[in-house]
Amino acid sequence: MTKMKDVANKAGVSNATVSRILNGDITLSVSEETRKKVLETAESLNYKPTRKKANKEETEQKSYNIGLILTVSQEEEIIDPYFLSIRLGVESICRELPLNIARVLIVGKSKFLVEELNALDGVIVIGRVDVVDLQTIFQANHNVVLCDFDSKSGSFDVVISDFEQATEKIIDRLMALEHRNIAYLGGKAIIKTISNSGMQEIKDVRLEAFTRKMQDHDLYNEGNIYIDEWGPNGGYSSIKKMLEQTSKQTPFPTAIITASDPIAIGAMRALHEANIKVPEDVSIFSFDDIEAAAYLYPRLSTVKVHTEEMGKTAAKLLLDRLNGRVVPIKSVLQTDLIERESISRKRN
Known part of the structure; x- marks a missing residue:
């Protein structure tokens, strides 16, 4: 076949x-x-x-037209494949379920026609959007699943990964390796408005967990927080800034947590140029476990985020809603810490 x-x-x-x-x-x-x-x-x-074999009851099941609302462009998906993997998870399971992706819309690029949107049976949103604004545009029903964003609104289904617990586990592991001077490299967390392309910056859940955990151990240093782009350029730029600020009074961190693997890739490049060795001089622990993570030198320690499964779960929740469920559900997927050669015990 x-x-x-x-x-x-x-x-x-x-x-x-x-x-x-x-x-x-x-x-x-x-x-x-x-x-x-x-x-x-x-x-x-x-x-x-590939489609699953359907029994008589399934073949007679109604097919629903749904929409995908994306918050990143194709160019951004290439730089950081995180959202692409979620989207592919949605697409793959929709081919097995009575869900037809009738519209794919990108916030800030596509024209959102109220009539077309409300003709859909439901929508899956991948990324952060202003849910109040969304409700003013999509008024047909409450068949909405938010993937990778917990709006706290309580109206829609939500699918997220447990980044909070993962961040705490990373810090626990680094502290077990005697690291105390730990830096955080991340990107801006933006909520996008569909109707007017507006943007609101919020604190990323990984940064919130990092801040709280380090404060609990009386180790928090605001100077060790670097926020830039989500891709390799952001990681590269952040390390350059970190090097500029290093002095006898401000020693270079012994460990770095990056909010995504592409950020880590850029950071490792800048460290190499500065002749700072990983993990001999600084340990790096990241998020996502993209395919390239296992092929870097040294191989990157990272949090395995089950992005494709997030997409599949979102589609299944939407179908459940379409079939009559009214109570909103929040699905929190667990993550796995993948320890490779980019971390080691702190050296004197």
């Missing part, structure tokens, strides 16, 4: 590109030639997306 990777190999593209083209993703920036080639290749190989 033909698999998606067979189509991808013959067409000379990635599995993700095949998935998005076959799913009709209008936000995918590829040439018409590439799009046509993938469609023709899938047809020539007689590729059929």
Whole structure:
């Protein structure tokens, strides 16, 4: 039986590109030639997306038209694949469920037509949006799932990962390795407004947990907090600033926690240029466990976030809502600490 990777190999593209083209993703920036080639290749190989076997009751189940509201662009997905992985999780499970992704909209780029949006049976939002603003635009029903953002509104279903517990575990592990001077590198947490492209900055849950945990141990140092871009540029820039501020009175941290693997990649590059060795001189622990994390030198210690499962869970919750559930549910997925060679015991 033909698999998606067979189509991808013959067409000379990635599995993700095949998935998005076959799913009709209008936000995918590829040439018409590439799009046509993938469609023709899938047809020539007689590729059929995998679907679960349905019994009589399932085949008679109503199919729902849903929308995906994204808060990052395709360019941002490439820089940091975190949200892309969540989205692919949604797309893959929708092919097995009676959910048809009829609209894909990007906050700040797509035109949100109230009539079109309210014609949908429900929506999944990936990222942070102003839920009050969302409710003024999507008034048809409460069939909304917020993925990777807990708005605390209590009206919608929520799917998040337990970043708070993961951050505390990282600090516990670093402290067990005798680290006390620990820095945090992160990005800005932004809530986006759909109607007017407005933005509101909030404190990221990882930073909140880091601050609270370090204060509990009387180790918090505001000077060890660096907030920049979410990608490698942000990590690189933050280390450069850290080096500028280092002195006898302000020693360089012995351990660094980064809020994403792309940030860690940029940070490790800047450390290499400064001849600061990882983990001999400084330990690094990150978040996400993207594929590249296991191929860096040294291999990156990171928190495994089950992003694809987050997307699948969001779709399942939405279907449950569409089938009649009215009580909002918050699903908190656990994470796993993956310890590799980028951390070690503090050295004198």
